[in-house]
Amino acid sequence: MRRSFPRLIGAAVAVWTTLASVASATASHEIVMGFLCDRTGATQTVGVNMCPGAQDYVRLVNAKGGVEGHKIRLIEIDHEYKVPPAVEAYERYKKEGAVVIAVYGTPIVYALTQRLTEDRIPGTTPGFGRGDATDGTRYPYIFPIAATYWSQGAAAVDFARKQLGGLKGKKIAYIFYDNPAGREPIPVIEDLSAQEGFQLKTFAVPPPGVEMGAQVLDIAQRYHADFVIAHLFGRSPSVSIKEFKRVGYPLRKVVSFVWGSAEADVEAAGGWSAAEGYHVMQFAGVGTDYPVLNEIREMYKKEGKPAPKEMASTVYYNRGVVWAAVQVEAVRNALKAKPDGRITGEDVKKGFEKIASFTLGGLVPPLKITPNDHEGGGLVQIYQVKGGQFVKVTDWFSAYNDVVGKHIKAASAKK
Numbered sequence: 001m002r003r004s005f006p007r008l009i010g011a012a013v014a015v016w017t018t019l020a021s022v023a024s025a026t027a028s029h030e031i032v033m034g035f036l037c038d039r040t041g042a043t044q045t046v047g048v049n050m051c052p053g054a055q056d057y058v059r060l061v062n063a064k065g066g067v068e069g070h071k072i073r074l075i076e077i078d079h080e081y082k083v084p085p086a087v088e089a090y091e092r093y094k095k096e097g098a099v100v101i102a103v104y105g106t107p108i109v110y111a112l113t114q115r116l117t118e119d120r121i122p123g124t125t126p127g128f129g130r131g132d133a134t135d136g137t138r139y140p141y142i143f144p145i146a147a148t149y150w151s152q153g154a155a156a157v158d159f160a161r162k163q164l165g166g167l168k169g170k171k172i173a174y175i176f177y178d179n180p181a182g183r184e185p186i187p188v189i190e191d192l193s194a195q196e197g198f199q200l201k202t203f204a205v206p207p208p209g210v211e212m213g214a215q216v217l218d219i220a221q222r223y224h225a226d227f228v229i230a231h232l233f234g235r236s237p238s239v240s241i242k243e244f245k246r247v248g249y250p251l252r253k254v255v256s257f258v259w260g261s262a263e264a265d266v267e268a269a270g271g272w273s274a275a276e277g278y279h280v281m282q283f284a285g286v287g288t289d290y291p292v293l294n295e296i297r298e299m300y301k302k303e304g305k306p307a308p309k310e311m312a313s314t315v316y317y318n319r320g321v322v323w324a325a326v327q328v329e330a331v332r333n334a335l336k337a338k339p340d341g342r343i344t345g346e347d348v349k350k351g352f353e354k355i356a357s358f359t360l361g362g363l364v365p366p367l368k369i370t371p372n373d374h375e376g377g378g379l380v381q382i383y384q385v386k387g388g389q390f391v392k393v394t395d396w397f398s399a400y401n402d403v404v405g406k407h408i409k410a411a412s413a414k415k
Helices: 005-019 044-061 083-096 104-119 149-164 186-196 213-222 238-248 263-268 291-302 314-337 345-354 400-413
Strands: 031-037 072-080 100-104 172-178 199-205 227-231 254-256 277-281 382-388 389-392
Touching: 031 044, 031 314, 044 072, 044 263, 072 083, 072 314, 083 104, 083 263, 100 263, 100 314, 149 186, 149 227, 149 254, 149 277, 149 400, 172 186, 172 213, 172 382, 186 199, 186 400, 199 213, 213 238, 227 238, 238 254, 238 263, 263 314, 291 314, 314 345
Parallel strands: 031 072, 031 100, 172 199, 172 227, 227 254, 254 277
Antiparallel strands: 277 382, 382 389
């Protein structure tokens, strides 16, 4: 029999105590951050590696004395990528005094937008969520802090254009997980289809995304797509790789959005040789050679422990580190104005909007958040599966900023 959600919350509280660093007696005030996680459920392949990255970064910060002398308590709750548990978790975070919340999942972002706004608690949504939240004047408490699906859609079209030597008259397939996240970028891609003169056909994959043989066959042998843009997540990216391979469609003609781009996706598809040629989009650095990751490994070494196995899944682990680090940076900015540590969500909101030239040692592109731009430029890189690893094939870039900006402006006008 499944345990009730309240019992799950109780178990989660015990996990917080174990995993999150608690304020020391010398800290004048503890800073609480909430982190919605998906260690179970439809997208658990993300959370089991990303959430430990966030936890480890906060442990590192606390091991170095905290932020401006204040320790961080990171409260993690597993919401299973489901809206009702996420809403319950949000209320728990609010009672605990969280001044910023990592909101994982596009459906969850839509469900919590009004609550975050009314309660004046900033919510972060890197690489997912609502594209119109880039406009900080309309959504002052939602911070994408990385490329939204609108920006990813534009970047994917631009990459296809460069790979094909032009788009006029070409056939582009968009295969997506059929939920709010998967549907989010369609209007932008449709707009680009009209602008660039390519034919666009969309292929919806119903949840949980493990059956798509018919869609892939249609793309490869009926539609004869010149290029495929894939927006799948959870277990579905690995299924898509296997299906495209099965029907003989070249993976070098596929580019995935950021949530189908991890080592776990490749391994579940049958390994690196099976995914050879597959292109993936990233909003954070891939690999192990970054200063902050070296510091985390050194922290474990000093504790007499080996580096955690999750670090080997560098795509999602690194994103967890980045996610926590950007939130900590906003807290740091807020504490400069209130050294006693008695900061509010409003203070942290202003702290986000002061972030500039933040790179975390090269793990992210130079990030600049302003009151008008909560996305930070929408930059991505493209990697390719090649020779048993992810090989970078582009520098940081954004594309069709005018088209994305038009959609942001149009959304703001509807307010």
